[in-house]
Amino acid sequence: MKALLGLLRKEVYHILRDRRTLVVIILLPVVQVVIFGYAIRTDVEHVRLAIVDPAPDATTLAIRNRFEAAGVFRTVAVLPRMDGLEPLFERGAAQGAVVFEPGLAEKLARGLPAQILIVSDATEPNTGSIVQAYAAAVVQQYSRELGAPRRAGIRIVPTVRMRFNPTRQSSNLFVPGLMAFVLTIISSLMTAISLTREKETGTMEALLVSPLRPWQIIVGKVTPYLVVGFVSVIGVILEARLIFHVPLRGSVALLLFEGLLFILVSLSLGILISARTSSQRVAMMGALIGTMLPTMLLSGFIFPLESMPAPLRAISYVVPARWFVLVARGIMLKGIGLAYLWPATLVLIAMALLLLTASTRSFHERLES
Amino acid sequence: MNEAPAIVVRDLTRKFGGFTAVDRITFEVHAGEVFGFLGANGAGKTTAIRMLTALLAPTSGQAMVAGHDVYREAEQIKCDIGYMSQRFSLYEDLTVRENIRLYGGIYDLTDRQIHDRTTRMLAQLGLEHAADQFVRAIPLGWRQKLAFSVALLHEPKIVFLDEPTSGVDPITRRQFWELIYEAAARGTTVLVTTHYLDEAEYCDRISIMVAGRIAAIGTPGELKKKFDASSIDEIFVRLARPAAASEARK
Amino acid sequence: MRRILFLARAEVLHVVRDRATLAQVLIVPIVQLLILSNAATFRILNTPTYVVDFDRTSASRGLVTRFAASGHFQVTGQSASLDLANEALLRGDVTMVLTIPRQFEASLVRTGVAPIELSVNAEKGSAAGIVQSYASSIVATYASELSPATEPVPIRDVPRIDVRMRSWYNATLNYKHYMVPGILVALVTLIGTLLTAQNIAREKELGTLEQLNVTPITRGQFIAAKLLPFWALGLINLAIGLLVARLVFGVPVRGSVLLLFGSAALYLVVALAIGLWISTLVETQQQAMFVTFFIMNVYLLMSGLFTPIDSMAPWVQVVSQLNPVRHFVTIARAILIKGAGLAEIARPLMILAVYGAVMLTLAVRQYSKRTA
Numbered sequence: 001m002k003a004l005l006g007l008l009r010k011e012v013y014h015i016l017r018d019r020r021t022l023v024v025i026i027l028l029p030v031v032q033v034v035i036f037g038y039a040i041r042t043d044v045e046h047v048r049l050a051i052v053d054p055a056p057d058a059t060t061l062a063i064r065n066r067f068e069a070a071g072v073f074r075t076v077a078v079l080p081r082m083d084g085l086e087p088l089f090e091r092g093a094a095q096g097a098v099v100f101e102p103g104l105a106e107k108l109a110r111g112l113p114a115q116i117l118i119v120s121d122a123t124e125p126n127t128g129s130i131v132q133a134y135a136a137a138v139v140q141q142y143s144r145e146l147g148a149p150r151r152a153g154i155r156i157v158p159t160v161r162m163r164f165n166p167t168r169q170s171s172n173l174f175v176p177g178l179m180a181f182v183l184t185i186i187s188s189l190m191t192a193i194s195l196t197r198e199k200e201t202g203t204m205e206a207l208l209v210s211p212l213r214p215w216q217i218i219v220g221k222v223t224p225y226l227v228v229g230f231v232s233v234i235g236v237i238l239e240a241r242l243i244f245h246v247p248l249r250g251s252v253a254l255l256l257f258e259g260l261l262f263i264l265v266s267l268s269l270g271i272l273i274s275a276r277t278s279s280q281r282v283a284m285m286g287a288l289i290g291t292m293l294p295t296m297l298l299s300g301f302i303f304p305l306e307s308m309p310a311p312l313r314a315i316s317y318v319v320p321a322r323w324f325v326l327v328a329r330g331i332m333l334k335g336i337g338l339a340y341l342w343p344a345t346l347v348l349i350a351m352a353l354l355l356l357t358a359s360t361r362s363f364h365e366r367l368e369s
Numbered sequence: 370m371n372e373a374p375a376i377v378v379r380d381l382t383r384k385f386g387g388f389t390a391v392d393r394i395t396f397e398v399h400a401g402e403v404f405g406f407l408g409a410n411g412a413g414k415t416t417a418i419r420m421l422t423a424l425l426a427p428t429s430g431q432a433m434v435a436g437h438d439v440y441r442e443a444e445q446i447k448c449d450i451g452y453m454s455q456r457f458s459l460y461e462d463l464t465v466r467e468n469i470r471l472y473g474g475i476y477d478l479t480d481r482q483i484h485d486r487t488t489r490m491l492a493q494l495g496l497e498h499a500a501d502q503f504v505r506a507i508p509l510g511w512r513q514k515l516a517f518s519v520a521l522l523h524e525p526k527i528v529f530l531d532e533p534t535s536g537v538d539p540i541t542r543r544q545f546w547e548l549i550y551e552a553a554a555r556g557t558t559v560l561v562t563t564h565y566l567d568e569a570e571y572c573d574r575i576s577i578m579v580a581g582r583i584a585a586i587g588t589p590g591e592l593k594k595k596f597d598a599s600s601i602d603e604i605f606v607r608l609a610r611p612a613a614a615s616e617a618r619k
Numbered sequence: 620m621r622r623i624l625f626l627a628r629a630e631v632l633h634v635v636r637d638r639a640t641l642a643q644v645l646i647v648p649i650v651q652l653l654i655l656s657n658a659a660t661f662r663i664l665n666t667p668t669y670v671v672d673f674d675r676t677s678a679s680r681g682l683v684t685r686f687a688a689s690g691h692f693q694v695t696g697q698s699a700s701l702d703l704a705n706e707a708l709l710r711g712d713v714t715m716v717l718t719i720p721r722q723f724e725a726s727l728v729r730t731g732v733a734p735i736e737l738s739v740n741a742e743k744g745s746a747a748g749i750v751q752s753y754a755s756s757i758v759a760t761y762a763s764e765l766s767p768a769t770e771p772v773p774i775r776d777v778p779r780i781d782v783r784m785r786s787w788y789n790a791t792l793n794y795k796h797y798m799v800p801g802i803l804v805a806l807v808t809l810i811g812t813l814l815t816a817q818n819i820a821r822e823k824e825l826g827t828l829e830q831l832n833v834t835p836i837t838r839g840q841f842i843a844a845k846l847l848p849f850w851a852l853g854l855i856n857l858a859i860g861l862l863v864a865r866l867v868f869g870v871p872v873r874g875s876v877l878l879l880f881g882s883a884a885l886y887l888v889v890a891l892a893i894g895l896w897i898s899t900l901v902e903t904q905q906q907a908m909f910v911t912f913f914i915m916n917v918y919l920l921m922s923g924l925f926t927p928i929d930s931m932a933p934w935v936q937v938v939s940q941l942n943p944v945r946h947f948v949t950i951a952r953a954i955l956i957k958g959a960g961l962a963e964i965a966r967p968l969m970i971l972a973v974y975g976a977v978m979l980t981l982a983v984r985q986y987s988k989r990t991a
Contacts, residue, residue, distance in 0.1 A: 419990075422833045423833070423988070423989055424829060424832055424833060424988070424989055424990065425989060425990045426989055426990065426991050443988070443989060444835055444837070447833055447834055447835040448835045450833065451833075452830070452833040454826060454829050454830065456825075456826030456829075457826070458825075458826045458827050458829065458830035459827070459830075460629065460633070460827060462632070462633055462636045462637065463629060463632055463633075463636075467629065467632060470625070471625055471626065471628070471629045472834070473625075474621060474622060474624070474625025474626070474628075475622050475625055475626060475831070475834045475835075475836050476834065476835070477621065477622065477835075
C-alpha cells in the first residue's frame with residue numbers, strides 16, 4: 001500500500017511539473033468544444049435561393065416578396081430561363097430555386113391552375129428536403145390566402161409538440177455529443193503521454209520489476225489522470241451551460257458521476273492499447289486511423305444511430321462514447337435519472353472493469369515473458 | 370597533394386543561451402592529413418564538427434572548409450565533404466546496395482559510377498555476400514565500416530568522422546583505422562573525433578579540447594615532448610583535471 | 620531532378636517495407652469506407668412510434684394503418700396510457716407519440732374537423748423537423764381520402780397554385796451518394812497527413828536527417844522527394860476508393876474523372892505540404908501525432924463533410940475557408956454528383972492552388988539544413 005502511495009505521488013509530480021502538458025490536457029477539450037460547438041450544426045437558416053421568372057407579373061413579384069420576407073431565404077439570382085440554373089447549383093451559389101411559368105397572374109385570373117416548380121439541391125438530402133419544405137410552405141401560404149379555404153373536405157389538425165428541445169436548436173443536440181467525443185480523445189492522449197514517457201525513459205521496466213503488483217501500477221497510473229480528466233469534464237459542462245445554453249434538466253451530481261465513469265473507461269482503453277502494442281508509432285497510428293472516424297460516426301454524436309443499418313448499430317454497442325452520448329443527452333435534455341439510465345451506466349461500469357482487468361493481465365504477461 | 374590548408378578556423382565560437390559550447394577555437398588542418406579531435410564528453414567536439422559541416426550556424430568567428438566560407442557557402446562545402454555522425458545514420462530498412470544507391474544519387478553520381486563504386490566498396494569491405502541484406506540485419510561493426518565508406522562514396526576532399534568507433538570491438542576499431550589510412554593515402558583529408566586516447570597515436574596531428582577550448586595542438590610526438598609525458602593519456606588527464614576541478618567548484 | 624527520384628525511391632521502399640503501416644494505409648481505409656459510409660446518414664426511416672388511441676374507431680385505426688404503411692414510421696407500441704407513452708419517449712424507445720383523442724371519429728363526422736397530437740422527441744433537432752413533416756403529410760393525405768368525393772369545385776371559384784417539387788442531383792435522396800465521396804476524401808487526407816507529419820520527425824529521431832543535411836541536396840528537392848511518394852500513394856488510394864464507391868455504393872460519376880484527379884493532384888499537394896510543414900516544426904513523432912490529431916478534428920468537423928457549412932456559425936464559415944478539406948470535398952461532390960465542369964469549381968480550385976503554393980513555400984522555408 002505504501003508503494004502504491006509512492007507511485008501515486010510520483011505521477012502527481014509528473015503531472016504538476018509538466019505545466020505545459022497539463023494546460024494542454026485541460027484546455028484542449030474546452031477549446032475543441034467551443035470551436036466545434038459552433039461548427040457542428042444542421043439548422044438550415046439562410047437558404048440561397050434562385051428565382052426563374054420568365055415574365056414577371058404582379059403575382060410572381062408578390063410571391064418573390066414573400067420569399068424575401070420569410071427570413072429563411074436570400075435571393076441570390078433572378079434568371080429569365082431555367083438553363084442558367086444548373087451552373088448556379090454546381091457552383092453551390094444556389095441551394096434552391098423557385099421556377100414560375102410565364103403568364104402566372106393571367107392564368108390565376110382566369111381561374112386556371114398555375115404551376116410553380118421548386119427545385120432543391122438534394123446532393124445533401126437533408127438540406128434538400130428542408131429547403132423544399134420551407135419553399136413549399138411559403139407558396140402554399142400565399143395560395144391559401146388567394147382563395148378563401150372553402151374546401152368542403154375533412155381536416156385533421158395535428159398539434160405538434162417538440163419534446164425536450166422545443167426550439168430544435170442543434171447545439172442542444174450536438175454539444176453533449178461533442179463532450180463525449182472530445183473527452184475520449186483527451187483521455188487517450190493522456191495515457192499515451194504517460195506511458196510513452198515511462199517507455200522512453202526505461203522507467204517502465206523499473207516499475208515492472210518493483211514489488212508493485214500490476215493492478216497497483218494501473219491504479220497509480222489511472223488515478224491522477226482521472227482527476228485531471230474530471231477537471232476537463234467540469235470545464236466542458238460549464239461551457240455547455242454558459243456558452244451554448246444547453247439545458248441541464250437532470251441531476252448535476254449524476255452527470256458528474258457518469259462523466260467520471262466515462263473518463264475511466266477511456267483511460268483504461270488507452271492503457272490497454274499502449275500495453276498491448278510494441279511500438280508507440282503503431283499504437284498511435286492504429287489509434288488515430290482505427291478509432292477517430294469510428295468514434296465520430298458510430299457514437300451517435302453526429303448521425304442518428306436509429307438511421308443506421310442493424311449490423312452497424314450492433315457495432316456501436318462496443319463504442320464507449322455511444323453510451324455516454326446517450327447518458328449526457330438524457331440527463332441534460334430530458335432530465336431523466338438512473339431509473340432510465342441504469343442500462344447505459346451498467347454497460348460503462350462493465351466496460352471499465354473489463355478493460356482494467358485486461359490491462360492488468362497484459363502487464364502480467366509482460367512480467368512473465 | 371594540395372598545399373592550401375583544407376580547413377582554416379579562426380576564433381570559432383558557439384553559444385547556446387548562456388552556455389559557451391565552443392570558445393574561440395583556432396586551428397588549421399592541412400590537406401591530406403589525419404587530424405584528431407580529442408576531448409571528454411561535452412568538451413565541444415561535436416559542436417565544432419557540426420559547425421564545420423554547416424549543420425550548425427556559428428555564433429562568431431571564421432571558418433573556411435575546402436576553400437569555402439561556412440557562413441555563405443554552406444552548400445558548396447557540402448559537395449566537398451563527407452560526414453559520419455555519432456548516431457548510426459544509414460536507413461536500416463533498406464539493403465546495403467539500396468543505401469549506397471541512394472547516396473550515390475544524391476551526390477549526382479552517374480549510374481555507371483554508382484555501379485562501379487558499389488562493386489569496389491563491397492569488395493573492399495568484404496560485404497559482397499550481404500549486398501542485398503537489410504542494413505538492420507548486419508552486425509554493428511560492419512555497419513560502421515559501411516557508413517564510413519558511404520560517406521566517402523562521392524570522393525569528398527574532406528571527411529568528418531564524429532566518434533566513428535564508439536561501441537565497436539577492438540578488432541573492428543583496428544580495421545576501421547585501416548580504412549581511414551587508405552582514405553588518407555588517396556588524398557582525402559580526415560578530421561576524426563574520438564575519446565579513445567590510444568587512437569590519438571594513429572593521427573598525424575591532434576588537438577585536445579577541454580571545456581570548449583583547444584588546450585593543446587600538435588603531432589602526438591610534439592605534445593608528448595612539450596608536456597614531458599609518456600602517453601597522450603597522461604597529457605589528457607593533466608589538461609582535463611583543472612577543468613574538472615573548476616567544474617566541481619561551481 | 621535526378622536527386623529527387625533517388626530520394627523518393629528510398630521513400631517508397633520505406634513504406635513498402637513496413638508491412639504494418641502498409642496494411643494501415645491500404646486496407647484499413649477501404650474497410651472503413653465500406654463500413655462507415657453506411658453510418659453517415661441523416662435519413663429517417665422507420666421512426667419508432669408509440670400510438671395512444673383513445674378513440675378506437677375505424678377512422679382512428681385507419682390513421683394508424685396509414686402511418687404504419689408509409690414506410691417512414693413503425694408502430695412499436697400501442698396502449699391507452701399516456702404515462703406508458705411518455706415513459707417510452709423518455710427511455711428513448713420511441714421517437715414519436717401519436718395521440719388520437721376520444722370522439723375523433725365522431726367529431727370528424729359531425730364537424731369535419733378533428734384534432735390529434737404528435738409529440739416528437741426533438742432532442743435530434745433537424746431530424747424532428749423531418750419527422751414532423753412526414754407525419755403532417757400522412758395526416759393531410761388521410762384527411763383528403765376521407766373527404767367525400769365532392770363534385771369538382773367550379774373552376775372559376777378557387778384560384779389554385781400547383782406546387783411541384785424536384786430534387787436535383789440526388790432524386791432518390793440517397794445519403795451514400797453524398798457521404799461516400801466525403802469519407803473517401805477524409806480517409807485519403809488522414810493517411811496522407813499522418814504519414815507526412817511523422818516522416819521528417821522520424822528522420823530527426825533516427826539521425827538520418829542529419830546525414831541528408833550534410834549532402835548538397837537542396838531544401839526544395841528534399842521536400843519534393845518527400846512529397847512525391849505520398850502524393851502518388853494518395854492518388855492510388857483515391858482511385859481504389861473511387862472504384863469501391865462506384866461499384867459497391869453506386870455513387871454517380873457525372874463529371875469528368877480527369878478533372879477530379881487533376882483537382883485531387885492539386886489538393887494532395889496542399890494536404891501533404893501541410894503534413895510536411897508540421898513535421899519540420901516538431902521535434903518528435905509524438906508531437907507530430909498530437910498536432911495531427913488536432914488538425915484532423917478541424918479537418919473533419921469544419922469541412923462540411925458531415926454537417927453543412929451553411930449551418931455553421933458565421934465566423935466558423937470564414938475560418939473554414941482555411942480548411943483545404945472543405946474545398947476539395949466541395950469539388951469532389953460537385954464533379955461526381957452534380958457533374959460540374961472546370962468553370963463551376965474554378966473558385967475552390969484557385970484557392971487550393973494558392974494554398975498549395977503557400978504551404979510548399981512554408982514547408983521548404985521551415986525546413987532548415989542548418990540549426991540556427
